[in-house]
Amino acid sequence: MATQAVRPMRKPDERHLARQRWARAGWVYGTMLALAVFFIGPFYVAFLGSLKDNPLEWPFRYSFPQTQPKNWAAAWRLGQLGAGNPWTGGFAPGAEVPFQISYFVEEGQEPEPPTVTVPTRRAGAGLGAIFDEVQAAPYAQVSEVQEVSRRPAVVGGQPGQIVTYAFTIRYPRGDATASLPTVPRLPLDIEAPRGQRYYAATLDPNRLERRGRVASWDSITPGFFGYVFRNYVRVFNEARDPNTGASFFLRWTANSFFVSLAVVLTTLLFASLGGYALARMYLPGKNYLFAFIVFTMTVPGQATFISNYLVLRDLGLLGSLWGMIVWSAVGAGAVFIMKQFFESIPREIEEAALIDGATPVTTFFRIILPMATPALGALTILTFQGMWNEFFKAAVVLSGQQASYTLPLGLSFFRSAYGVAGDWGLMLASAFLSMIPIIILFVVFQRYFVEGVSTSALKG
Amino acid sequence: MKKILVTLALAVLGLASAQTVVKLQGFGGNDTAIMSSLVREIVNPALEKEGIRAEYQGIEGDYRAALLNALSAGTAADLFYVDIFWSEPLFASGRVEPLNKYFTPQELAVFNRNLLNAFTLRGNVYGLPKDFNTLAVQFNKDLFDEAKVPYPNQTDTWDTFKDKLKRVQAAIKDVAGLCVVADHARFGAFAHATGWRPFNAQGRTVLDANFRRAFEWYTSLVKDGAGKYAQDLGEGWTGGCFGAEKAAVAIEGAWIGGFLRDKAPNMRYGTTLIPLDPVTKQRGNFIFTVSWSMNAASRNKEAAAKVLRALTSPEAQNWILSRGLALPSRSALANSPIFQRPGKENELNRVVFQGSTSVGGAVLPFKFGALDGGNWMRPINEALQAVITGKKTVDQAIADAQAELNRIVR
Numbered sequence: 001m002a003t004q005a006v007r008p009m010r011k012p013d014e015r016h017l018a019r020q021r022w023a024r025a026g027w028v029y030g031t032m033l034a035l036a037v038f039f040i041g042p043f044y045v046a047f048l049g050s051l052k053d054n055p056l057e058w059p060f061r062y063s064f065p066q067t068q069p070k071n072w073a074a075a076w077r078l079g080q081l082g083a084g085n086p087w088t089g090g091f092a093p094g095a096e097v098p099f100q101i102s103y104f105v106e107e108g109q110e111p112e113p114p115t116v117t118v119p120t121r122r123a124g125a126g127l128g129a130i131f132d133e134v135q136a137a138p139y140a141q142v143s144e145v146q147e148v149s150r151r152p153a154v155v156g157g158q159p160g161q162i163v164t165y166a167f168t169i170r171y172p173r174g175d176a177t178a179s180l181p182t183v184p185r186l187p188l189d190i191e192a193p194r195g196q197r198y199y200a201a202t203l204d205p206n207r208l209e210r211r212g213r214v215a216s217w218d219s220i221t222p223g224f225f226g227y228v229f230r231n232y233v234r235v236f237n238e239a240r241d242p243n244t245g246a247s248f249f250l251r252w253t254a255n256s257f258f259v260s261l262a263v264v265l266t267t268l269l270f271a272s273l274g275g276y277a278l279a280r281m282y283l284p285g286k287n288y289l290f291a292f293i294v295f296t297m298t299v300p301g302q303a304t305f306i307s308n309y310l311v312l313r314d315l316g317l318l319g320s321l322w323g324m325i326v327w328s329a330v331g332a333g334a335v336f337i338m339k340q341f342f343e344s345i346p347r348e349i350e351e352a353a354l355i356d357g358a359t360p361v362t363t364f365f366r367i368i369l370p371m372a373t374p375a376l377g378a379l380t381i382l383t384f385q386g387m388w389n390e391f392f393k394a395a396v397v398l399s400g401q402q403a404s405y406t407l408p409l410g411l412s413f414f415r416s417a418y419g420v421a422g423d424w425g426l427m428l429a430s431a432f433l434s435m436i437p438i439i440i441l442f443v444v445f446q447r448y449f450v451e452g453v454s455t456s457a458l459k460g
Numbered sequence: 461m462k463k464i465l466v467t468l469a470l471a472v473l474g475l476a477s478a479q480t481v482v483k484l485q486g487f488g489g490n491d492t493a494i495m496s497s498l499v500r501e502i503v504n505p506a507l508e509k510e511g512i513r514a515e516y517q518g519i520e521g522d523y524r525a526a527l528l529n530a531l532s533a534g535t536a537a538d539l540f541y542v543d544i545f546w547s548e549p550l551f552a553s554g555r556v557e558p559l560n561k562y563f564t565p566q567e568l569a570v571f572n573r574n575l576l577n578a579f580t581l582r583g584n585v586y587g588l589p590k591d592f593n594t595l596a597v598q599f600n601k602d603l604f605d606e607a608k609v610p611y612p613n614q615t616d617t618w619d620t621f622k623d624k625l626k627r628v629q630a631a632i633k634d635v636a637g638l639c640v641v642a643d644h645a646r647f648g649a650f651a652h653a654t655g656w657r658p659f660n661a662q663g664r665t666v667l668d669a670n671f672r673r674a675f676e677w678y679t680s681l682v683k684d685g686a687g688k689y690a691q692d693l694g695e696g697w698t699g700g701c702f703g704a705e706k707a708a709v710a711i712e713g714a715w716i717g718g719f720l721r722d723k724a725p726n727m728r729y730g731t732t733l734i735p736l737d738p739v740t741k742q743r744g745n746f747i748f749t750v751s752w753s754m755n756a757a758s759r760n761k762e763a764a765a766k767v768l769r770a771l772t773s774p775e776a777q778n779w780i781l782s783r784g785l786a787l788p789s790r791s792a793l794a795n796s797p798i799f800q801r802p803g804k805e806n807e808l809n810r811v812v813f814q815g816s817t818s819v820g821g822a823v824l825p826f827k828f829g830a831l832d833g834g835n836w837m838r839p840i841n842e843a844l845q846a847v848i849t850g851k852k853t854v855d856q857a858i859a860d861a862q863a864e865l866n867r868i869v870r
Contacts, residue, residue, distance in 0.1 A: 124721025130493045209726045210602050242493045412520045416488045
């Protein structure tokens with residue numbers, strides 16, 4: 001009896017341990033998964049939003065026209081038919097675009113063909129509003145709308161039939177002497193009589209208006225990018241300098257690269273020179289100087305920006321990218337990092353170089369600097385990222401000079417130009433585009449990043 | 461050597477005198493695009509002979525803070541926008557040049573009186589109205605047709621208007637009559653119609669019986685089934701609900717036109733004046749406007765005055781009007797053929813323009829004396845919200861707002 005009483009004690013113990021192991025693994029993986037969802041989730045939702053016609057729609061849908069392969073194929077084919085351009089579409093002379101639309105008609109109602117129009121569309125808000133876009137309406141000819149098929153169906157519990165209509169939109173070449181423009185897009189409105197419900201079309205419409213009576217397309221020859229990544233295409237096409245017509249977004253990207261790279265170079269140069277001098281050179285009062293540098297790190301930028309602003313104004317650098325570079329050329333934090341790193345390099349190496357007859361300059365550039373790659377790599381990535389995302393200084397220095405904006409300021413420009421009109425699609429798209437370089441940078445430099453943070457001694 | 465130096469000096473002088481650059485500062489975003497085009501196409505060609513060139517600079521983000529900073533740092537432009545909402549404290553500060561010296565009374569008389577008065581302080585004109593907006597009622601014709609309710613029109617009183625909204629809301633599922641916002645910028649138009657004014661003769665804000673009448677009517681819309689609270693429909697403004705066909709009418713200015721062009725290009729909508737108070741048989745309205753004002757520290761005041769004249773010239777205002785970008789501040793343009801063109805947007809612009817004339821009734825500028833407008837409106841907005849969402853009774857809410865306003869308005 002006693003042995004029987006002991007044995008069951010052992011068994012639950014083992015099971016308990018196994019359960020504990022599983023529970024531990026479950027917690028670890030569960031936490032990691034939760035963190036991943038927590039960090040990636042918003043990006044995923046925002047990315048989906050950037051593809052939508054109405055990013056603010058509620059309730060949020062994960063499946064919408066832009067995510068459906070059927071529409072990808074249709075957009076590709078229609079772009080090809082419209083202007084021979086399957087990527088961004090258009091409407092060129094000689095184009096012939098067949099199109100079909102189906103309606104659900106309840107039992108007892110006689111189907112009527114819908115009215116098809118190619119409307120004149122001008123942007124109502126944002127930068128698009130000031131450019132006179134070439135319209136498709138004067139050139140497009142819509143053929144007669146013909147009924148193609150009828151089949152009985154039950155939709156939403158109601159019996160009735162699905163009626164499909166077809167028509168073709170043509171862009172006649174006219175006589176050979178006339179030079180006709182290629183129109184960037186072919187908008188379309190199809191209005192059905194009351195009671196007929198939109199069911200399907202060759203390409204899903206961008207919106208249903210007037211309580212579902214009008215199906216409306218921004219372009220029925222959009223091409224793949226023009227349909228799926230419409231907001232991304234708009235970032236480049238629509239946001240242009242009203243004076244020169246050049247794309248703002250490309251300009252801002254170039255500006256951001258210029259400023260970030262220039263500041264990375266100046267930071268690397270000055271921080272390594274300064275750090276080395278503070279770590280190794282003989283300098284009376286060096287420690288006080290270092291304490292002072294560290295002290296400046298505690299002063300918030302907001303406290304000194306007015307004096308910096310006035311200095312930049314007197315130097316005539318306001319509104320110029322150079323103003324930003326001068327202001328950010330080197331930071332106390334960068335000098336600090338480099339000094340700490342150089343102090344970790346054994347003195348013996350420099351002494352060996354000295355015995356071999358190297359001057360301090362040679363020692364620095366030929367011996368020390370190559371050894372400092374991890375620290376320089378970390379500094380590069382931190383500085384680049386800091387400058388790429390720098391909003392405050394850009395807002396102070398570059399205010400009002402659209403052509404010399406950097407990306408963060410450009411995004412705020414989009415917010416005031418488009419956000420006020422509720423057009424968040426373009427803003428989401430531009431935010432995603434501005435993120436790409438930083439992601440690439442992290443992928444390329446992540447080794448240095450991790451090394452730079454964890455390194456404390458010499459390697460190899 | 462001397463010769464070269466003299467030549468150089470002369471060349472520099474020549475360059476300097478050849479062109480005077482007048483800097484303009486205003487809102488960023490869309491305004492940058494519009495103003496740069498206006499300056500390029502109208503203003504600069506007109507002033508080329510006189511050697512004056514204007515340059516527009518749009519400021520992103522908080523314009524008011526940026527302007528005040530720039531005025532303090534001495535980097536403000538020669539001409540800049542001043543929003544009526546916070547104009548008075550700025551004009552009183554002495555940093556804005558009075559324009560009476562540069563413009564004759566005849567030149568000033570061409571502007572809409574209501575607008576010019578809004579920028580006049582102690583007899584001095586501190587800014588020329590750039591453009592303006594008032595409120596009007598936009599209605600969705602499809603929804604009224606579907607509900608078989610007659611469209612709102614300019615003979616509607618609050619009662620008939622509310623009745624129409626109730627009938628639309630009852631007839632169509634998922635559609636509100638109006639989506640009601642707890643905002644003095646909309647409600648105030650109705651309060652003005654009763655004869656109530658933000659400040660009485662003693663300069664105090666008194667929420668009297670007239671105010672209460674408007675307040676009761678406005679907050680009853682939701683309770684009586686003529687509207688829904690905007691936040692409950694997931695929108696922040698009446699135009700948002702209207703564009704999404706969640707509401708049958710909106711109470712907005714001409715700015716809704718551009719929004720609807722993008723959001724609902726096919727919507728069949730009409731525009732009419734704000735309904736009449738059934739007791740006073742009056743309407744009320746707000747004027748929202750921005751001025752062009754001159755920097756008192758400008759070094760090119762004469763040139764700036766010329767640019768200002770060109771910016772508000774009939775040509776410039778016609779250019780803006782014909783593109784549907786804004787409403788002109790010159791009274792003569794009321795008869796512009798552009799307003800008479802058919803089409804829903806032209807009707808919208810026409811009715812919003814009429815809102816500023818005598819048809820508009822009691823039209824008050826959207827400013828609240830020397831006080832910060834946002835601060836002054838807050839107690840009223842909170843009272844509106846509390847009653848609409850059923851947290852307070854009308855008596856309680858008005859009493860609380862009055863107590864708060866007594867503290868703010870001294």
